Amino acid sequence: xxxxKSYSKEQLEAFKNELEKQYAEFKAKGLNLDMSRGxxxxxxxxxxxxxxxxxTSGHYEYQAHEGTECRNxxxxxxxPECKELFAELLEVEKENVMVFGNSSLNMMFDYITxxxxxxxxxxxxxxxxxxxxxxxxxxxDRHFAILEYYGIxxxxxxxxxxxxxxxxxxxxxxxxxxxxMFCVPKYSNPTGETYSAETVERIAxxxxxxxxxxxxxxxxxxxxxxxxxxxxxxxxxxxLKEYGNEDMVIEFASTxxxxxxxxGVAALAASVNNCEMIRKRMTIQTIGHDKxxxxxxxxxxxxxxxxxxxxxxxxxxxxxxxxxxxxxFENSLSEYAIASxxxxxxxxxxxxxxxxxxxxxxxxxxxxxxxxxxxxxxxFPYGIDPxxxxxxxxxxxxxVDELKVATxxxxxxxxxxxCEKLLSEAK
Amino acid sequence: xxxxKSYSKEQLEAFKNELEKQYAEFKAKGLNLDMSRGxxxxxxxxxxxxxxxxxTSGHYEYQAHEGTECRNxxxxxxxPECKELFAELLEVEKENVMVFGNSSLNMMFDYITxxxxxxxxxxxxxxxxxxxxxxxxxxxDRHFAILEYYGIxxxxxxxxxxxxxxxxxxxxxxxxxxxxMFCVPKYSNPTGETYSAETVERIAxxxxxxxxxxxxxxxxxxxxxxxxxxxxxxxxxxxLKEYGNEDMVIEFASTxxxxxxxxGVAALAASVNNCEMIRKRMTIQTIGHDKxxxxxxxxxxxxxxxxxxxxxxxxxxxxxxxxxxxxxFENSLSEYAIASxxxxxxxxxxxxxxxxxxxxxxxxxxxxxxxxxxxxxxxFPYGIDPxxxxxxxxxxxxxVDELKVATxxxxxxxxxxxCEKLLSEAK
Numbered sequence: 001x002x003x004x005k006s007y008s009k010e011q012l013e014a015f016k017n018e019l020e021k022q023y024a025e026f027k028a029k030g031l032n033l034d035m036s037r038g039x040x041x042x043x044x045x046x047x048x049x050x051x052x053x054x055x056t057s058g059h060y061e062y063q064a065h066e067g068t069e070c071r072n073x074x075x076x077x078x079x080p081e082c083k084e085l086f087a088e089l090l091e092v093e094k095e096n097v098m099v100f101g102n103s104s105l106n107m108m109f110d111y112i113t114x115x116x117x118x119x120x121x122x123x124x125x126x127x128x129x130x131x132x133x134x135x136x137x138x139x140x141d142r143h144f145a146i147l148e149y150y151g152i153x154x155x156x157x158x159x160x161x162x163x164x165x166x167x168x169x170x171x172x173x174x175x176x177x178x179x180x181m182f183c184v185p186k187y188s189n190p191t192g193e194t195y196s197a198e199t200v201e202r203i204a205x206x207x208x209x210x211x212x213x214x215x216x217x218x219x220x221x222x223x224x225x226x227x228x229x230x231x232x233x234x235x236x237x238x239x240l241k242e243y244g245n246e247d248m249v250i251e252f253a254s255t256x257x258x259x260x261x262x263x264g265v266a267a268l269a270a271s272v273n274n275c276e277m278i279r280k281r282m283t284i285q286t287i288g289h290d291k292x293x294x295x296x297x298x299x300x301x302x303x304x305x306x307x308x309x310x311x312x313x314x315x316x317x318x319x320x321x322x323x324x325x326x327x328x329f330e331n332s333l334s335e336y337a338i339a340s341x342x343x344x345x346x347x348x349x350x351x352x353x354x355x356x357x358x359x360x361x362x363x364x365x366x367x368x369x370x371x372x373x374x375x376x377x378x379x380f381p382y383g384i385d386p387x388x389x390x391x392x393x394x395x396x397x398x399x400v401d402e403l404k405v406a407t408x409x410x411x412x413x414x415x416x417x418x419c420e421k422l423l424s425e426a427k
Numbered sequence: 428x429x430x431x432k433s434y435s436k437e438q439l440e441a442f443k444n445e446l447e448k449q450y451a452e453f454k455a456k457g458l459n460l461d462m463s464r465g466x467x468x469x470x471x472x473x474x475x476x477x478x479x480x481x482x483t484s485g486h487y488e489y490q491a492h493e494g495t496e497c498r499n500x501x502x503x504x505x506x507p508e509c510k511e512l513f514a515e516l517l518e519v520e521k522e523n524v525m526v527f528g529n530s531s532l533n534m535m536f537d538y539i540t541x542x543x544x545x546x547x548x549x550x551x552x553x554x555x556x557x558x559x560x561x562x563x564x565x566x567x568d569r570h571f572a573i574l575e576y577y578g579i580x581x582x583x584x585x586x587x588x589x590x591x592x593x594x595x596x597x598x599x600x601x602x603x604x605x606x607x608m609f610c611v612p613k614y615s616n617p618t619g620e621t622y623s624a625e626t627v628e629r630i631a632x633x634x635x636x637x638x639x640x641x642x643x644x645x646x647x648x649x650x651x652x653x654x655x656x657x658x659x660x661x662x663x664x665x666x667l668k669e670y671g672n673e674d675m676v677i678e679f680a681s682t683x684x685x686x687x688x689x690x691g692v693a694a695l696a697a698s699v700n701n702c703e704m705i706r707k708r709m710t711i712q713t714i715g716h717d718k719x720x721x722x723x724x725x726x727x728x729x730x731x732x733x734x735x736x737x738x739x740x741x742x743x744x745x746x747x748x749x750x751x752x753x754x755x756f757e758n759s760l761s762e763y764a765i766a767s768x769x770x771x772x773x774x775x776x777x778x779x780x781x782x783x784x785x786x787x788x789x790x791x792x793x794x795x796x797x798x799x800x801x802x803x804x805x806x807f808p809y810g811i812d813p814x815x816x817x818x819x820x821x822x823x824x825x826x827v828d829e830l831k832v833a834t835x836x837x838x839x840x841x842x843x844x845x846c847e848k849l850l851s852e853a854k
Contacts, residue, residue, distance in 0.1 A: 037500070039499060045496070056483075071475075102717045263718065286530045289528075289689070290528070
């Protein structure tokens, strides 16, 4: 065996027949496997069960620091100790932290909404005509969806393995209709890359033509390592300060993939200016978020060290799943040189590039054999992968044995689609 | 003694001197009392402590009906059993219910935001030029604040004791720039009135010039009775259906004043059309709200009967506080005919009308003597009470003894301000 591209037409046809046979066998099993969503497994959510017990009816300290009763109204942007916990996690001052409800996505949606209606420092974005956003990709479909919802034009920016291609970014921000950028700076979704120190530095010193340019720094995987070897993300805030750019970045994080997805706590870190603007909107929007759940989190973890210990338990469950997928790719695909994939040190995804022009076909083959993948194309703005090659693999949810079967089917589909493509080109 | 207006100048001055002496004595005590916010007392929030225990780490049924795991991602608009609970509470079908996070205010803010950007059925409100909203008043300042935030012009509509003056409303909705109305139909904030069957009927059959007219039906006190005698609010949805007006009303409710304020669950009831439009936005905004807290509420109450039993406990704490305030008003104010007040059968407020032109002065006098009232004027759009007479009294939070002292001070302030006013007019 060797690179698939060097196969003769006859060899390709023979290989295709063999793959079709394998595929038919899988299909006959009537499987129902899911590798589509960055969703923790049941074993993972169960790790946090003990957090439920830290507050009971027999617990008489429902008061947060500074005397706020957590069972009642009061405090707009988070109890002090929860701010402290996030300040430690995000390496910022407590004064720069605001704690919200259960969803950082919701916070980002609301922030973009706020920019549309009230602006991010200048005129409301809705009153500035056609505006644009930079989207390093492949990226997170829900970021793109927010921009599409508000009619903000999305511009693809390549990811390099060290973050966005900063030559492209520095060129694009000369256009003052470019108002911002979505970033997942650590263990990026889906590529798993972490922005290098140089990338962070270049971002921090940017001078966009738009004075009200804003970066949504979605640090969703801030502490979500898979192995002992980890990526380190440089803290962007001190660098922003150095360049007088403190208002340019709003950082988002949550405990969704630390404790309970959808029953966690979300927070942001931002300049005093930005916090002030956000607080102004929040004052109208709500009386405050769930302080009982904030208290529960703080009492359970106590501090960053508590979170770290907890994350080691997630790591032990997740790493074997990533290993299984990557091992299968290496064994089944390497020799044919028809696909490449990332080997992330953290986060929730493996980014897989199949032969250009075959990703949709792979998705279809998998679906018909009972394996659900993230919608092919979803990792790009408007759902359009210009090369039709990227597939986001989410190994976290299925048990390892199911994951192995799903990956086997996926590998067959990748090879089959590649054969079909090469044969159609040979005609 | 008799009506203050019949006093001679000399009598007024003598009375004023006496009041000033009383006032000075109170002031000397250096009190710090708060009757400003519709906030449950500590005794009230403690009533729900047992709810905290219904889910523990030893509890193995984190699954909602239809198999959704509440500790993980999944379900956009509420677990089925929580929809059922609110459906029972609001007398609607489960299909018409959506459950959210902890705050109905947040839901209303988001709904108005959605109307601004995406419309309520027609063009986005932001693209329709100057638009207006009807505000029955005195009303809830946080409703008015949302409208002000979005630059929606607020039009005062009188409340009659049976809901808004429908003659005014029917006239005003002929203007197609009038896009909607905020209502608190039961135990209204602050007047405590409940819309009569006739009012509900006339609202249901309205034919506003604006086809995309929307009523935010904030049923915040849906089950918040104070006495055995209760007000009954007619369910508006069947009537809307009769008149082909199902899309005109969105109903909001929450458990904020049933279980824990800020750690409760909020929900809405609306037509399938409206739910669909809201769901479209939510899909972009969030993956879903806190299902653990929904489950906690459902397990604790089981059904509407459970909520009713629980509300009887609140009633027993709240009623004596309302009684104390009203008794003090009757004893200290009745004979002078300078003020009137509501005697609500439910809700969280007493609406007090003092002598026109003296409410601000009363607020100032109270403040200087250490009694915080709801900002005078706040019960009207833009904080402007055209008669300067309305004060919202919130008896729920302070213990009865503190409440009595605060009310005594308030009564002295009301009489003093009235004397000052009459004397200044006599000059």
